Amino acid sequence: MRRTNWLAALLIAPLLLLILGSFVVPVGLTLFRAVADREVAAALPETSALLASWDGQGLPPEGAFAAVARELAAALEERRIGDLAQRMNFESTGLRTLLLRTARAGDRLRAPYADALVALDARWGQRDTWLMLQRASGPTTSLYLLRALDLTRTPDGTVTQVAVEEKLFRTLFLRTLWVSLLVTFLCLLLAYPVAYTIARLRAPWSSVALTLVLIPFWSSVLVRTTAWYVLLQREGPVNDALLGLGLLDAPAQILGTRIAVVVALVHVLLPFAILPMHSVMTRLDATYLRAAASLGANGVQRFLRVWLPLSLPGVAAGGAMVFLLAVGMYTAPALIGGDRDQMVTWFIANFMTRDVNWGMAAALSAYLLAMSGAVIALTRLLTGGAVQTGARA
Amino acid sequence: MTDALVRFRGVSKSYDGRTPVVTDLDLDVSRGEFLTLLGPSGSGKTTTLMMLAGFEDPSAGSIELDGVRIDTVPPHRRGIGVVFQNYALFPHMTVAENLAFPLSIRRLKREEIATRTRRALEMVRLPGFGDRRPQQLSGGQQQRVALARALIFAPKLVLLDEPLGALDKQLREELQAEIRRIHAQLGVTMVYVTHDQAEALTLSDRIAVFNEGRIQQLGTAEAVYERPANPFVAGFIGESNRLAARVLDATLLRLEDGSTLEAMPHAFAPGTAVLVSIRPERVLLGPGTQGLANATTARVEEVVYLGDHSRLRLAHAGRTDFVVKLPRQEAVPQPGSLVDLAIPVAAVAVFPA
Amino acid sequence: MREHPLARVLLRGATGLVLAFLVAPMLAVVVLSFSPTELMVLPPRGFSLRWYEDFLTAGRWVLATRNSFVVAIATTLLATLLGTAAAIGLQLGRFRGKALLVTLLTLPMVTPYIVTAASMYFAYALVGLTGSLPGLVLGHTVVAVPFVVMAVLATLQTFDANLLRAAASLGAPPTAAILRVVVPNIWPGIAAGAVFAFATSLDEFVITLFLAGPGQFTLPRQMYASVREFLTPTILAAATLLFLCSLVFLLASESLRLRSARKTLP
């Protein structure tokens, strides 16, 4: 059998390497990037080294002032200062200008550098500036993970809430959670009677009904999202219908509202709730119901005490699936939702492409992964691992 | 035995590293013989066969084929034919393609394959079935194809794992005759696994009785039936009444109810607790038995009519489950009546308790 | 066992409404794609194929279609080959931690696509794979291959391991046994996995958004860009054509399912 295991290993290896190399390692790097802190050490190596041995009392020695003046000028010269400026500005707004001004003043500065720098900008005379530089010297930081929870560190290292006007992420996570839960609940609510009815329909009709569920399951998420985009336009059919029915006096702006997002998400994810329930329910033998009836249970009792408990694994699987897909869904909310009412996924994409703040993108990704992992673990726990999650989206 | 085709030496097997499935197996299979591994389900017969075929590795010990250790030879190079219990015919191939498979693997010529396929179908009396799919055949026909497929590449050794287990009684007997005929015709060595003792007795040159991963007895059908080596063999092959007893002297035993029983001279010391085994069909019944050895009278508890014979359950030796068989022509006594019986001393087998 | 008549009517009514909700938007798109004007109103005021003509003559749509199919075909080949091999290996092998390995190989299925996409963007940039066709195919393969693994593993559950032993006893080395005995018996599962992989790649949007180069537009990416830019019925023609593709996938997967269901019957 050793030989067989070698063959098995040989067959599995290519895919394992592919998944490790192009999925597991990249995701791992992302998680690492959420705590990595390399910009300061990369641009100001000598300053970082000197600050590492500073006790944080008073001001650092003259050598640190000299090093920072020289290294900033060099970084500007070699066009490496951008990453550093952005990193420090994220620590405290305004540090970008300080660093750039100092860098530009570079060759005009003369010893003693401590006096020269403080003369250039009084912030060089503040202990906090130096503490922030010291803390940002890496190699790791909790800054991004904290900021993704609306927390920050004061220069002396204590964790505090960010200023009210900068608060953003807790609301964002709560909003994502709330919308996902709402969508999951609506999907389960709509899916259960459908799955039940299809499971109890007779031969050709059950197939017809199931096909009507499978059609959206197999069609592209983007096609379905686009369909809702068209239907919900100001001049679109839904507004037309509402006007025609006299429910509205003037066309309403539906696109960009949370209702539109929820409707589109429910439409996109409903098949993922119906199908697992259906597959559990078709395996439920109708003889259970007959047995219950023969034991004296009436219709309601038969449903509540026999059918419902037996079908719960399907409900759990469908619910987990819908929730997973909802928290991770980018396309539908991005297209249908308003810019001020977006989900975590949208912020990840934005930090990646627009703000180029990869640390924040990575931190949000880490929390999103943790959320998905928790849901999967919870489902496995509740259903004893019997339920398989996974689907196209 | 010098002409051994297969030699197991000290072979042990455990799947999980803890529970032994086969323990310290020594077994020689002679060239050309029909050897049956007989034992209850779970006794390690299939495992033994699979180690020989190369589908399982022994945990310890060695297996030789033709004097060469085959532990490191992969199954496809062992050249051993195997017939599986569920036939294992390839469902995506026709019967002829199934038979041609081992030949095309060996890169035989097309005409050669066609000829041998045709002859193999004739051998198992299925000419003209070559184009059918396995699913279109009955169970018995599928079994014949499986047998032909295991034989077509002329292996020295063929292993059969309960090949008839899924068939009904009549078909089973028909195929037993077929297998015997083919074995005689080809002179190939066969190792056959079954849990059906009647099948083992019918087919085999020798029988290896398995229990809990060990060979309990190895011998001819007559030997294992008539001279079981231990109570397990006595109980597993054929039926037997088992009675607890204590040794009085070289031939006399005392049963639990205080009566004595005479046996052939044995070597147990007086006072030893022993187990006595008596085959039901060897107990003599009727008025003419009085005066013979171990003669007594017993009450009939129950009579079961079985066509060619009747089974009587008697109250005897302090128990009510003493079974005897009454051939058809004898008058059947009524339940509750008393019958005379005698137990020939040669029918009393004595084992350590 | 029947429900109360009232419950029955209510259940069937609700089911009908939900099914209508599921299908109606797609039907609306199909109908609107034949609109004679730029107005997207229901009921349609006439019939025309001009948006399809537009789709077929506009360079960017044709290019996007071509890109989509090139990537989908390459992804399907790669994912089917690797996924089938791995599934067979998983079935053959006897080792601890098999369940863990299956979980690992199918992890991309339950990971939010945005996280996968962002991670690939970081990592592929390090080795220069972003903006390239191989990079895009690799990214699509990662998210498509779990479906192949699952589909083939499911079919292998019904595959009789004794057939492999029989092949070996008849002299077939493992590779011959796999190619001549395993694959012909599980091909409906392999094909179902391939259909899933193709559909996944053709649909894929988020990973494409991050990994594709400036000129590498696929159909979903082109649709997304066009919707954001200016909504014309040409997009609906594209959507209708994609929708037709998904109907083909549905038919294919259902007929494969029926076939393998029939195969497993005694």
Ligand SMILES: Nc1ncnc2c1ncn2[C@@H]1O[C@H](COP(=O)(O)OP(=O)(O)O)[C@@H](O)[C@H]1O
């Ligand atoms: N592949 C296996 N893995 C683990 N245990 C096994 C395996 N095959 C058989 N066993 C165990 O080994 C014992 C002997 O099985 P087997 O050789 O099939 O007996 P038999 O053929 O005599 O019925 C049984 O207890 C069975 O449960």
Ligand SMILES: [Mg+2]
């Ligand atoms: Mg067995």
